[in-house]
Amino acid sequence: MPRLRRAMRTLLPMALLAVAAASAAAQDMGLDPPTELARQSLRPYWHVFIAYTIAILLVAAWAGSIAKRLADVEKRLGE
Amino acid sequence: MSLYLDQIRVIVWKDLLLELRTRERIAAMGAFAVLAAVLFAFAIDTSVVRPQDVAAGLIWMTMVFGGLLGVGRTFHLEAQDGAMLGLLTSPAPKDAVFLGKTIANFALLFMISLLVLGVFMLFFSVELGPSPLVLVLVLALGALGFVALGTLFAAVSSGTTMGETLLPILIFPLLLPMVIYGAGATSRLMAARPVAEVEGNVRMLGAFAVMAVAVGAMLFRFVVED
Amino acid sequence: MATAGIRRAGLALTILGLAGLVLVYWLSFFWVSTEMTQGVAQRIFYVHVPAAWTSFLAFGLAALTSGMYLWLRDDRLDRAAVCAAEGGMVFATIMLTTGPLWGKIAWGTFWTWEPRLTFTLLMWFIFLGYFMVRSSTEDPEKGKRFAAVVAIVGALDIPFIHLSVVWFRSLHPQPVVLKPEGPTLPGDMLTLLLTSLTVFTVLFFGLFLLRYALEGLRSRVELSARATV
Numbered sequence: 001m002p003r004l005r006r007a008m009r010t011l012l013p014m015a016l017l018a019v020a021a022a023s024a025a026a027q028d029m030g031l032d033p034p035t036e037l038a039r040q041s042l043r044p045y046w047h048v049f050i051a052y053t054i055a056i057l058l059v060a061a062w063a064g065s066i067a068k069r070l071a072d073v074e075k076r077l078g079e
Numbered sequence: 080m081s082l083y084l085d086q087i088r089v090i091v092w093k094d095l096l097l098e099l100r101t102r103e104r105i106a107a108m109g110a111f112a113v114l115a116a117v118l119f120a121f122a123i124d125t126s127v128v129r130p131q132d133v134a135a136g137l138i139w140m141t142m143v144f145g146g147l148l149g150v151g152r153t154f155h156l157e158a159q160d161g162a163m164l165g166l167l168t169s170p171a172p173k174d175a176v177f178l179g180k181t182i183a184n185f186a187l188l189f190m191i192s193l194l195v196l197g198v199f200m201l202f203f204s205v206e207l208g209p210s211p212l213v214l215v216l217v218l219a220l221g222a223l224g225f226v227a228l229g230t231l232f233a234a235v236s237s238g239t240t241m242g243e244t245l246l247p248i249l250i251f252p253l254l255l256p257m258v259i260y261g262a263g264a265t266s267r268l269m270a271a272r273p274v275a276e277v278e279g280n281v282r283m284l285g286a287f288a289v290m291a292v293a294v295g296a297m298l299f300r301f302v303v304e305d
Numbered sequence: 306m307a308t309a310g311i312r313r314a315g316l317a318l319t320i321l322g323l324a325g326l327v328l329v330y331w332l333s334f335f336w337v338s339t340e341m342t343q344g345v346a347q348r349i350f351y352v353h354v355p356a357a358w359t360s361f362l363a364f365g366l367a368a369l370t371s372g373m374y375l376w377l378r379d380d381r382l383d384r385a386a387v388c389a390a391e392g393g394m395v396f397a398t399i400m401l402t403t404g405p406l407w408g409k410i411a412w413g414t415f416w417t418w419e420p421r422l423t424f425t426l427l428m429w430f431i432f433l434g435y436f437m438v439r440s441s442t443e444d445p446e447k448g449k450r451f452a453a454v455v456a457i458v459g460a461l462d463i464p465f466i467h468l469s470v471v472w473f474r475s476l477h478p479q480p481v482v483l484k485p486e487g488p489t490l491p492g493d494m495l496t497l498l499l500t501s502l503t504v505f506t507v508l509f510f511g512l513f514l515l516r517y518a519l520e521g522l523r524s525r526v527e528l529s530a531r532a533t534v
């Protein structure tokens with residue numbers, strides 16, 4: 001499905017860029033974690049970053065898998 | 080109605096008679112129960128854990144694994160000798176076949192669970208507690224729910240290429256409520272807690288068993304049709 | 306052909322959903338306020354909870370269409386069930402991976418037998434069985450029936466699973482429950498949560514429709530393959 005692929009190709013990098021930029025910016029904003037749990041540690045930021053990345057990767061993987069299978073089926077139907 | 084009950088009775092009798100003659104399943108389940116208890120006894124480090132603390136949970140896991148052994152073979156004979164077609168084209172309605180098989184399996188598993196209880200009492204030094212009948216009821220209700228689900232999914236798994244290996248994957252997630260309520264009630268009764276404390280558990284186990292039997296009876300025909 | 310319409314609708318919803326997802330990401334990093342007691346890690350909530358809801362919606366849809374399939378024997382219902390089940394697995398996986406990431410920061414432990422996590426884990430396995438059963442029969446029609454039975458029994462077990470896990474947890478001392486905040490969510494957090502919920506739902510339906518169109522095409526291919534034999 002060329003349209004879906006194109007859509008994915010533009011949106012996916014944008015999303016990843018947004019996440020990366022956000023995590024960098026969040027650190028710069030000097031958000032001081034107020035709790036003992038996260039004081040003096042960047043670990044929570046990592047966790048948030050990884051969580052959001054996993055979410056988009058899984059969604060993208062499903063979408064990509066559907067797109068690929070659609071292309072395969074269309075090829076077979078075309079024969 | 081009495082015809083229906085007769086049909087169930089015939090199927091129960093057939094399966095139990097076969098079992099009596101071959102003693103295949105009961106021997107396997109019985110040996111498993113005792114051997115599992117032996118291994119569990121040595122797997123517990125008594126310097127770290129009191130055997131009495133973990134006995135109830137292990138009793139239920141032994142029942143589950145042993146039950147899997149027995150229930151998995153429910154349709155083995157039929158599948159092997161091509162007797163499945165005969166069973167299904169008989170005038171007995173499919174849910175009667177299911178109920179018959181379930182009751183026969185229940186008889187087997189109930190006996191085995193009593194054996195498991197006895198063996199664990201011996202190896203783990205646990206007492207029956209002041210309400211042994213309630214304890215037996217708990218085991219019986221758990222066994223009933225288990226065999227109902229097990230019989231249904233045994234029919235499913237014997238129709239797949241993976242066979243019995245698929246059975247635990249299908250059943251285990253569904254058994255969580257039974258294990259929670261059953262092991263919870265068992266450990267309390269063995270710790271001599273009053274029966275009132277386990278009333279809720281017994282009710283839930285009963286509800287679970289009823290649901291399992293009803294759902295199994297309703298869905299069995301979709302599994303074996305063709 | 307109806308399939309083309311479904312594909313268009315699916316593609317539209319998917320693109321809308323993906324755009325919405327970018328928006329949600331931006332909002333949760335730049336706009337919403339930080340929660341007081343849990344700090345930055347609480348932001349995972351805006352992805353974790355919508356994923357959970359979507360997976361429950363998807364699994365519920367799969368169970369419902371499975372039941373109707375056994376009753377009405379319309380292949381379209383079975384196709385809808387398989388597509389919903391697939392979506393359910395995807396969103397359940399998101400929920401099960403983001404939960405521990407949040408939990409490690411919030412409670413100090415990766416896993417806890419919290420009702421929603423436990424429940425999602427079990428549903429994940431029940432539907433794993435759904436797919437395994439479907440693909441391990443020689444006759445595909447049998448596979449569809451078997452899978453439908455798995456989905457239905459799984460759905461019927463849900464109240465028991467929920468009640469038993471809640472009871473189990475009431476007996477043991479628990480770490481702080483997975484709550485975003487106190488009894489009420491402040492305005493901006495609630496807005497973001499609802500936005501994210503909508504986005505995830507739209508995304509699911511978009512991908513579901515695309516998947517459904519795929520399944521429809523697939524069955525056409527199979528039919529023509531069988532016809533030519």
